[in-house]
Amino acid sequence: MILVAGGTGRLGRTLVPMLVDAGHRVRVMARGDSQPFPGTAADGVELLRGDLASEEDCRKAVAGCTAAVFAASGFGIKDSDPRTVDRDGAVRLVHAAADAGVEHVVMMSMHGAAAEGPIEFLRCKAAAEGAVRSSGMAWTIIRIGVLLEQRLEIMTAPLESKGKVMVFGSGRAPVTYTSVRDAAALIVRVVSDPALRNRVIEWGSVTASANEVAEAVLARAAHGSVQRIPAAAERVLSVVARPFSPFLARIAGAGIWEESGGTAFQWAPGRAEFPDIPVTGLQEVLTT
Numbered sequence: 001m002i003l004v005a006g007g008t009g010r011l012g013r014t015l016v017p018m019l020v021d022a023g024h025r026v027r028v029m030a031r032g033d034s035q036p037f038p039g040t041a042a043d044g045v046e047l048l049r050g051d052l053a054s055e056e057d058c059r060k061a062v063a064g065c066t067a068a069v070f071a072a073s074g075f076g077i078k079d080s081d082p083r084t085v086d087r088d089g090a091v092r093l094v095h096a097a098a099d100a101g102v103e104h105v106v107m108m109s110m111h112g113a114a115a116e117g118p119i120e121f122l123r124c125k126a127a128a129e130g131a132v133r134s135s136g137m138a139w140t141i142i143r144i145g146v147l148l149e150q151r152l153e154i155m156t157a158p159l160e161s162k163g164k165v166m167v168f169g170s171g172r173a174p175v176t177y178t179s180v181r182d183a184a185a186l187i188v189r190v191v192s193d194p195a196l197r198n199r200v201i202e203w204g205s206v207t208a209s210a211n212e213v214a215e216a217v218l219a220r221a222a223h224g225s226v227q228r229i230p231a232a233a234e235r236v237l238s239v240v241a242r243p244f245s246p247f248l249a250r251i252a253g254a255g256i257w258e259e260s261g262g263t264a265f266q267w268a269p270g271r272a273e274f275p276d277i278p279v280t281g282l283q284e285v286l287t288t
């Protein structure tokens with residue numbers, strides 16, 4: 001049995017059926033708060049409504065599992081945050097997994113994760129990485145870029161209603177995106193290949209500026225124009241929004257980091273080791 005914590009999220013929803021197709025039994029853990037929780041379980045899937053903030057729920061989640069994938073996040077949830085989920089929730093789950101005799105943990109992380117990272121999300125991911133490395137279990141850390149499908153959702157949210165595609169900052173900085181499909185395909189490989197244990201894998205799908213992404217979206221939509229949120233506005237929001245909307249403040253803070261070019265990385269060397277996992281490009285995601 002493989003636990004997918006955050007199995008109802010953007011990545012989790014794609015990953016779970018792929019794991020089942022690969023012959024695994026899967027337990028999905030989520031609260032059913034930010035994402036709909038399935039009413040009935042598909043074949044090969046067990047559903048567990050649980051909160052990573054609860055030690056008891058973490059213990060139930062890992063019971064009887066040989067592997068656990070941490071695919072939960074508080075970054076994009078208005079009434080949550082990375083400290084609660086990506087750091088403390090991850091550490092709690094890792095400890096519960098080690099106590100329960102789970103053999104292998106896959107920790108979803110991000111390029112740039114570091115204790116002194118420029119945004120809190122990266123510092124929280126570094127803490128989660130530290131927890132798996134010192135857990136005594138086998139581990140694999142997968143550092144992805146910005147999830148491409150999520151970014152497209154955000155950029156195109158006002159396209160139908162207002163004919164606008166949102167671009168944050170100058171839109172000129174290179175950003176490395178990882179498609180959900182590519183991230184899920186790597187996880188499926190990692191859980192079944194012992195040679196991929198105790199390794200950090202950096203995993204991207206495409207590097208493009210926000211202006212290039214917007215251009216591709218507009219070309220496909222054949223209508224609309226760019227609405228730009230200036231970098232100066234992001235800088236102000238990242239500070240002044242903190243007391244009333246930490247969510248908005250962290251989105252703006254991430255935008256500033258992106259503007260620095262820090263999200264971009266060389267992903268081709270990491271992919272070269274897995275030539276049979278197809279690279280899902282921007283056009284492919286836009287057309288499906």
Ligand SMILES: NC(=O)c1ccc[n+]([C@@H]2O[C@H](COP(=O)([O-])OP(=O)(O)OC[C@H]3O[C@@H](n4cnc5c(N)ncnc54)[C@H](OP(=O)(O)O)[C@@H]3O)[C@@H](O)[C@H]2O)c1
Nearest residue numbers: 006008009010011031032033034035051052071072073147
């Ligand atoms: N999105 C990105 O650009 C990006 C970049 C780098 C790394 N990552 C990492 O990749 C993984 C997948 O991200 P994603 O974008 O697919 O996430 P997502 O769509 O935001 O989904 C988050 C999932 O976590 C669950 N969750 C949140 N709080 C929870 C809690 N306290 N207890 C149990 N479950 C909880 C959510 O369900 P409920 O709220 O209903 O519980 C949902 O299933 C995450 O680990 C994320 O940090 C993402």
